[in-house]
Amino acid sequence: MSPWLIVLIKSAVLLLVVITSFAYAMLAERKIMGWMQMRPGPNRVGPWGLLQPAVDAVKLIMKEDLTPNTADPLIYRLAPFISLVTAFSVYAVIPFSQPSPGNLWAIGNVNAGILFVLALTSIGVYGISLGGWASGSKYPLLGSVRATAQMISYELSMSMSLIGVLILAGTTSLAGIVDAQHRLWFVIPQFVGFAVYLITAVAETNRAPFDLVEADAELVGGFNTEYSGLRFGLFFIAEYINMLTVSCIATLLFLGGWSPIAGLSIIPGVAWFVAKVALFMFVYVWLRSTFPRIRYDRLMAFGWKVLLPIATLNLVVTAIVVAFTG
Amino acid sequence: MEMSPGQFLLARVDDVVRWAQSSSVWPLTMGLACCAIEMMTATSAEYDIARLGSEVFRPSPRQADLMIVSGRVSQKMAPVVKRLYDQMADPKWVISMGACASSGGVFDNYAIVQGVDTVVPVDVYVPGCPPTPDGLLYAVNLIQQQIREGGRGGLLARA
Amino acid sequence: MTFSTTPLSPELVSQNGNVMVLSMGPQHPSTHGVLQIMLEIEGENVVKAEPEIGYLHTGIEKSAENLFWSQAQTVVERMDYLAPLSNALCYVLGVERLLGVADAIPERARQVRVLFAELTRIASHCVWLGTHGIDLGALSVFFYCFDLRENILDLQEATGGARMHPNYFRIGGLNGDLPDGFTERLDALIAKFPGRMKELRTLLVGNPIVQDRTIGVGALSREDALAWNVTGPSLRASGIAYDVRKAFPYCGYENYRFDVPARSEGDAYARFLVRLDEMDESMRIVEQVRKALRPGPVMTDDTKIFQPPKETIALSMEALIHHFKIVSEGFRVPPGDVYQAVEGPRGELAFYIVSDGGNRPYRIRTRPPSMYNLQALKGLAPGNLIADLVVMIGSLDPVFGEVDR
Numbered sequence: 054m055s056p057w058l059i060v061l062i063k064s065a066v067l068l069l070v071v072i073t074s075f076a077y078a079m080l081a082e083r084k085i086m087g088w089m090q091m092r093p094g095p096n097r098v099g100p101w102g103l104l105q106p107a108v109d110a111v112k113l114i115m116k117e118d119l120t121p122n123t124a125d126p127l128i129y130r131l132a133p134f135i136s137l138v139t140a141f142s143v144y145a146v147i148p149f150s151q152p153s154p155g156n157l158w159a160i161g162n163v164n165a166g167i168l169f170v171l172a173l174t175s176i177g178v179y180g181i182s183l184g185g186w187a188s189g190s191k192y193p194l195l196g197s198v199r200a201t202a203q204m205i206s207y208e209l210s211m212s213m214s215l216i217g218v219l220i221l222a223g224t225t226s227l228a229g230i231v232d233a234q235h236r237l238w239f240v241i242p243q244f245v246g247f248a249v250y251l252i253t254a255v256a257e258t259n260r261a262p263f264d265l266v267e268a269d270a271e272l273v274g275g276f277n278t279e280y281s282g283l284r285f286g287l288f289f290i291a292e293y294i295n296m297l298t299v300s301c302i303a304t305l306l307f308l309g310g311w312s313p314i315a316g317l318s319i320i321p322g323v324a325w326f327v328a329k330v331a332l333f334m335f336v337y338v339w340l341r342s343t344f345p346r347i348r349y350d351r352l353m354a355f356g357w358k359v360l361l362p363i364a365t366l367n368l369v370v371t372a373i374v375v376a377f378t379g
Numbered sequence: 380m381e382m383s384p385g386q387f388l389l390a391r392v393d394d395v396v397r398w399a400q401s402s403s404v405w406p407l408t409m410g411l412a413c414c415a416i417e418m419m420t421a422t423s424a425e426y427d428i429a430r431l432g433s434e435v436f437r438p439s440p441r442q443a444d445l446m447i448v449s450g451r452v453s454q455k456m457a458p459v460v461k462r463l464y465d466q467m468a469d470p471k472w473v474i475s476m477g478a479c480a481s482s483g484g485v486f487d488n489y490a491i492v493q494g495v496d497t498v499v500p501v502d503v504y505v506p507g508c509p510p511t512p513d514g515l516l517y518a519v520n521l522i523q524q525q526i527r528e529g530g531r532g533g534l535l536a537r538a
Numbered sequence: 539m540t541f542s543t544t545p546l547s548p549e550l551v552s553q554n555g556n557v558m559v560l561s562m563g564p565q566h567p568s569t570h571g572v573l574q575i576m577l578e579i580e581g582e583n584v585v586k587a588e589p590e591i592g593y594l595h596t597g598i599e600k601s602a603e604n605l606f607w608s609q610a611q612t613v614v615e616r617m618d619y620l621a622p623l624s625n626a627l628c629y630v631l632g633v634e635r636l637l638g639v640a641d642a643i644p645e646r647a648r649q650v651r652v653l654f655a656e657l658t659r660i661a662s663h664c665v666w667l668g669t670h671g672i673d674l675g676a677l678s679v680f681f682y683c684f685d686l687r688e689n690i691l692d693l694q695e696a697t698g699g700a701r702m703h704p705n706y707f708r709i710g711g712l713n714g715d716l717p718d719g720f721t722e723r724l725d726a727l728i729a730k731f732p733g734r735m736k737e738l739r740t741l742l743v744g745n746p747i748v749q750d751r752t753i754g755v756g757a758l759s760r761e762d763a764l765a766w767n768v769t770g771p772s773l774r775a776s777g778i779a780y781d782v783r784k785a786f787p788y789c790g791y792e793n794y795r796f797d798v799p800a801r802s803e804g805d806a807y808a809r810f811l812v813r814l815d816e817m818d819e820s821m822r823i824v825e826q827v828r829k830a831l832r833p834g835p836v837m838t839d840d841t842k843i844f845q846p847p848k849e850t851i852a853l854s855m856e857a858l859i860h861h862f863k864i865v866s867e868g869f870r871v872p873p874g875d876v877y878q879a880v881e882g883p884r885g886e887l888a889f890y891i892v893s894d895g896g897n898r899p900y901r902i903r904t905r906p907p908s909m910y911n912l913q914a915l916k917g918l919a920p921g922n923l924i925a926d927l928v929v930m931i932g933s934l935d936p937v938f939g940e941v942d943r
Contacts, residue, residue, distance in 0.1 A: 083429065090681035092427040095434075098402045105432055111399035112444070117468035119441060191560050195582065195924075261675060262747060271925050273566060274439035281441035281468035345747045346675025348925045349582060408567045412594055412939050413619035413702060415571065416665060420691075423684035438567040453942070456572060456593045459564050485613055490597035509702055 063160045067144055075293045076106030082338045089342045109286075116282030123189030124279065132187060133280070133287035136180025139173045140294040146170060147301050148228045150311045150322035166227035167219065170302060171212055174257065177295065178204040181259075184288065185276030196275030199265050199349060206356040207256040213364035214249035217371040218306045231310035238309040245367040247307045249360050251336075254299035256352065258292060261341035265349050300333035301326075393529075400444070400470065401526035404519060405435045407443035409463060412450025414477040414509040421512035431519055440466040445522065446499070447515070451479035452492040464499040472525070474518045475501040478508045556580050564593045568673045568928045571938035573912075577924070584927055587919035589912060594942040602902045606868030607633055608709060610899055614889075615703045617904065618940040620665050623658040623694070624882040626707040627651055629902075631788055632878030632891045633709045636871050639838055646834040647711040648790045653724075653827040654694070654706065655789070655880070656820040660731075661690040662883035663817050667738065670810070670932040674751055679741065686734050689727045696720055710844050711837035724828060731821050739814065752807035756918045756930035759804055766914040769907050770885025772934055775812045776804035782881035789880075794826045806933035813935075843869050868897035884908045884935055904943060908936040 087094025095102035185197020222233035256263040311322030478484030483493035563574035572593035602610040615622040664687035671679030698704020763776040779800035799815035801808040846857040873895040879888035885907030
């Protein structure tokens with residue numbers, strides 16, 4: 054088979070897998086939050102409510118697609134796709150298990166994988182900020198201004214927290230980083246970096262307690278206030294896929310990717326990978342149902358005055374240690 | 380329309396769509412008066428409207444499917460209710476919750492609109508002052524039934 | 539149909555320079571009902587906030603003038619819909635003073651009134667805490683609070699048949715005795731309460747984000763609080779321990795031991811802590827009432843005011859006539875006026891009731907605590923962020939049924 058065909062098939066399979074995981078991540082969030090709040094959560098559609106994401110999707114597709122008169126029609130319609138496409142594209146370079154002959158578990162093995170991921174997630178902010186701006190409405194505008202400021206500032210600390218890992222691993226290839234962790238997961242030497250990453254990842258994906266971009270108590274719906282139907286759904290999907298993405302990155306860079314715990318290599322690597330990602334997703338839900346929302350200016354101050362210096366210090370210390378110990 | 384697995388593949392597309400729409404009715408976060416508190420109670424642990432897939436209260440009318448007029452509508456609020464209804468994307472449904480929203484209730488005076496159906500089309504009326512959360516859940520069930528039977532709010536039913 | 543009033547539109551407000559005019563409400567998730575605030579903002583800083591009320595104006599005071607004395611209680615209960623029993627208690631006490639039967643109310647009725655006034659305070663604070671939690675973004679608090687409130691509503695439902703507006707207090711006593719099994723359910727609630735409060739405190743009081751969001755936000759000085767006529771928890775958080783239950787005891791509050799929680803900071807966090815402490819104090823009163831409850835009559839035996847018991851109607855001609863008269867034309871209240879205040883969950887709730895000697899109130903003027911508390915918002919908001927404004931509204935705890943009436 055031609056390599057293009059293989060890539061095409063892999064992409065199709067991956068698209069399906071990612072969309073399915075998004076759907077069930079969402080359902081799991083609704084269910085787990087329900088249990089944390091002493092209630093059952095959705096349970097009417099299909100067994101245990103398993104078809105709930107599907108019916109939500111169908112409903113959103115069938116919903117009227119409104120464009121406000123004041124909106125910039127082209128950018129308004131384009132914005133959700135920017136968010137979605139960048140969110141999906143990241144998966145082109147994420148390896149899900151041990152690279153085997155023929156490279157079964159990833160679409161592309163880019164040797165600058167982590168840089169590619171960071172570059173794409175940076176583009177993702179355009180979807181949100183353009184969407185809010187092009188709506189021609191006041192609440193979305195405020196939401197998109199918040200989004201731009203928040204994502205730009207947190208991206209910096211996020212990248213800083215990852216560089217420590219890159220120095221330790223000596224490579225920017227995602228598979229290479231996982232291989233470098235075969236003795237010790239980077240979460241232990243890079244504990245500070247891991248903590249900073251965890252916090253910035255929540256902020257980067259606009260999730261509670263940093264969900265200021267769509268803070269419904271303050272900005273109604275934030276940047277997506279004017280969006281209806283499928284376009285709103287696309288933003289929604291992009292948000293969850295970004296959550297999955299940052300969880301994948303955390304797994305690959307800090308938790309040893311697909312490497313098994315306690316030598317249980319009888320369980321395939323991909324299962325370990327999924328389990329670790331699921332752990333992060335659970336933390337997301339846990340945070341959301343526990344913490345109040347932080348205030349916008351505090352969030353910025355926290356990013357610039359606390360996280361960035363810590364991440365930088367971590368980077369410097371790591372660099373010095375690596376330089377002297379080789 | 381209850382479907383067994385065998386029928387699923389043979390079902391018509393619009394049946395499936397209506398079933399999907401009926402199972403994912405997202406209400407608008409709009410509280411007016413006493414009934415709003417009972418509307419909130421319907422989401423609480425004891426009643427949990429989430430079971431019906433309706434816990435996703437959207438504050439933006441663009442994303443909401445269901446307007447629950449929860450309480451008395453004053454002459455000053457009526458234009459706002461109308462505007463919110465107009466801002467909602469099709470297909471959309473309206474529950475008139477409580478005696479005041481349905482008919483003015485005990486407030487037969489200069490200030491209260493005597494029934495919100497003079498302002499927006501209402502699909503289901505819930506009696507009570509205020510109705511119990513069970514009453515509201517039943518109303519959501521009735522809305523779901525209407526949607527499945529191709530009721531007025533449905534996009535396909537109108538085409 | 540045509541509407542006499544149009545909503546205030548952003549275009550009507552003057553615009554200058556970098557200021558953007560933003561209409562918050564009347565449908566906004568955190569205006570706690572139908573408050574509209576016209577904001578002038580620079581970035582996210584509020585330059586000016588103009589609250590616009592009246593979206594829930596119901597004409598309750600006017601409606602009450604056209605109803606019998608006993609019927610008017612129905613509409614009065616629907617003002618403050620978070621604490622209907624406080625409204626009912628205030629109205630009932632006022633009319634009883636006009637009638638001159640205030641001292642003839644049986645002891646058990648007075649005890650049960652106190653019991654429900656305090657339970658309804660807890661229920662009201664539960665709604666406040668739950669919605670305030672949502673304003674802050676803490677979603678789960680809502681469910682824990684509403685679970686507690688549900689138990690209280692069950693008790694209300696057991697007495698009056700309705701969950702929110704049971705109409706259980708009547709002029710002259712209560713509508714029937716407590717139902718069977720009531721005390722057991724009350725005991726269960728009393729047993730459950732401390733644990734749930736402990737959970738809520740663990741979740742919120744020490745939470746750094748909650749502290750960050752509320753400390754120093756919406757600080758209301760002692761002088762400002764007095765100048766704006768703020769009462770209730772908001773006043774007590776500003777350092778003045780004024781509580782109608784202590785200052786002008788009614789309904790036998792002088793017999794119960796309780797403290798009036800007060801703090802001096804005056805900010806949203808202080809109001810938050812004062813309300814939490816108040817819930818505990820209310821439960822303390824409930825426990826004392828529970829211990830003091832003794833069997834006895836729950837209605838005065840003055841048949842000029844009350845329908846005589848159903849079983850006497852068939853036996854006594856007089857009872858039949860009284861029954862007929864009261865049902866068909868109500869009872870008459872001697873001319874006069876009275877100002878009756880109670881401590882509602884939001885502050886000093888009062889009715890000024892005037893009678894011209896007829897079977898309907900001549901005038902009922904309400905002193906709604908939330909309306910006076912809400913006035914302070916205009917002074918508090920400028921210079922703060924939108925996010926703080928949301929916290930301020932939540933911490934003042936307005937109820938629009940009461941503000942707009």
